[in-house]
Amino acid sequence: MSMKLPKQTPATALSRFALALSLAIGCTTAAEAAEKVLRIGMTAGDIPRTLGQPDQGYEGNRFTGITLYDSLTQWDLSSGDKASVLIPGLAESWSVDPADQTKWIFKLRPDVTFHDGSPFNADAVVWNVDKVLNKDAPQYDPSQIGVTASRMPTLRSARKVDELTVELTTSEPDSFLPYNLTNLFMASPSHWQAKADALPASVADPAARSQQAWAAFAADSSGTGPFKQARFVPRERLEIVANTDYWDAKRRPQIDRVVLLPLPEASARTAALMSGQVDWIEAPAPDSIDAIKARGYKLYSNLQPHLWPWQFSLLPESPFHDKQVRQAANLCVNREELKALLSGQMEPATGVVEPGDPWRGNPSFQVRYDVAAGQKLMQAAGYSASKPAKVKVQTSASGSGQMQPLPMNEYIQQNLRDCYFDVEFDVLEWNTLYSSWRLGAKDPAAHGADATNVSAAVMDPFFAMVRFVSSKALPPVSNNWGYYIDEKTDALVEKARTTFDEQARNEALGELHANIVDEAPFLFVAHDVGPRALSAKIGNVVQPRSWFIDIATMTLD
């Protein structure tokens, strides 16, 4: 049986199309009203990895780390007025064994489940430590080692004590371990196992099985975080939805769905915001900030634990071997003018951390702009206008965290000329620069440079200070590029590392920091401020002094 439809004229077709269109628009509007959707344009070129150890630097941790997962310890992101501090995460408490300070006991939070419904417990912690440290574990994944092992350099193993207690062992007494553990996110062992079991038997090689199981896990992940993975289109978008059963009632998301879009090009990101395609962009193009504000968007920024320095070579042939020269350079940079050059998108650096930070201490040398004092120090070191200190500095034309390296360096070059420095740049491609950074100032890759301009994240004591100044961190072990070797500094590092009381450790770190400022192994230049532009309809936004920001506590009108 067939039914004959009336003949369709162009006019009826048009009216039907208009009706369908209005119905579609109506449905979309109703759906949007029912679901609160926040769309974010990231600077990353790809979706940061979703398997539990994100790539793409700390932007990865920000969007696919702390949203989907939790770690044993975590950063407090609830305040923008003070430095972010460490707070309990999946571990309720922790303590070091007084008899053997290489052993830590972590008491786990009860009644936490992964997104797949499996329980979080001591076995899960051991499994997650093994994924990056135990080569014999089936879930061992070399692709996750880089971003994890380097950020918890002393952790060696984990052992289950009981269902909610684990013992972690370090290679040496290390009071920084709780900070390091913010980088180890807890993925669901059961969910991974299900992915591994679903692989065909033809994939026999254990390494290939692990790799493929992790790839499947990344496409459909399971953590314990405030958001759950909902939809993943590789290289295009990740949609995460609220985890309404999240263990921390204060951080149960108010926003139903968050769409993360990789928009690496600054002008494309800005256009996406201005055309209403996204509600939030990271790092708007500096020259579009006024236009963005004029459209009613809100601009947020705050001091980040980031340092844009020149790290000096202290090798005998370098002019920076002389402390007076290092201090003179620090006195001759007009950081306020540099800030104006960057449209205000930086904070002047007077150390690794700034006044108000618990690790600041009381340096006797004050980093400031004082050309006369700088010239005096240079004259005392034997330099003058007719006999300038010739220095070569390695830098890059761009790169993660490098801000605007070329104009910034050229400005510093002009400043330092007033203090008898003759600065020459060795501009390298970003990856080449930091490959050279790892190898140290003595390596041929340094091209005889007297300083290197590699910006750094300075979140925890090891990353902020120890790796740059400890004699145990000389290349190839870590990032003491300039061969800064000083007994007093080593003693202060040791003291901070073996002080397990938080207050006392902060004081020890303050002493270490004051010593670093006084010895000036860096030209302290700037801290990034992490600018982002958000729609006014996003509420309860707190931009902490951190690389991270908590989306879970935000609201959307």
Place this chain on the structure above:
Amino acid sequence: MIGYLLRRLGYALPIMLGVSFLCFMLVYLAPGDPLVSILPADASAELQKQMMQLYGFDRPLIEQFVRWLWRALQGDLGHSIATSRPVVDEVFKAVGNTLMIAVLATLIGFTLGALFGFVAGYFRNSWGDRLASFVSVIGVSLPNYWLGMVLVIVFSAQLMWLPATGAGPGGSGSWTWDWEHVQYLILPALTMSFIPMGIVARTVRALVADILSQEFVVGLRARGLGEWGVFKHVVKNCAPTALAVMGLQLGYLLGGSILIETVFSWPGTGFLLNQAIFQRDLPLLQGTILVLALFFVALNLLVDVLQTIFDPRIERG
């Protein structure tokens, strides 16, 4: 014809082998670390060395190439270092996305280019010729990424008529051919069509002018053939060269424009290459270049065959 086809295929094989060798080796000339995507800048040189061993990058290059080629011959281009996803899946998805804008850009570019070229060639030194030539010069001279940005500023940021970035409201994974999705194609395809339009217009203008001055056209007119008849002969004589030019242009467009796809965040081959380069994702970079190069070789082969169909003298030559 079959003999000609086999002969052309025979020429293509060593080209493909050479291309695969070059695209494997060339990426090693670039500075930097092949593990940059999974090793943060602050990782130590010690850890980097350990990882290089784990991924096999410490082995001799020739050994790495032979292993890679053997797997590639079986359709396995390895896994991306950054994402662990199979390179084949990544590349073919990107090729599909680029194909959408490349074909649309080719259609726009070829249609407008041929139109401007014929107008300019037929009416040489007229105002129509000057206008068409001006447009074609603009087409080949404007930096297309700049044009893309301007179009985005005007049509997305200011007028808010068309989306600024992306491949559909739900990404390319949920693409359908309706207005909601097609509107995402317009600005990138339009931007991409400018260069082929300019090149085709200039080529066709020169060809038409040359053909119109040849004696056989005078002969055709002397025998009383009307302008429409003459036009058909001109088109037929223009076609092989215009097709070859357009085929090359389509090949370039299939390679994706890194700049255009980055400006529009269009998830095609250019965008993928950009990511692979920035992340030093060697398997992805090698796989993408190989597939694109093979596409180019295949496309050239196709154009050669089409040319032969249009002009059998080529086969005899």
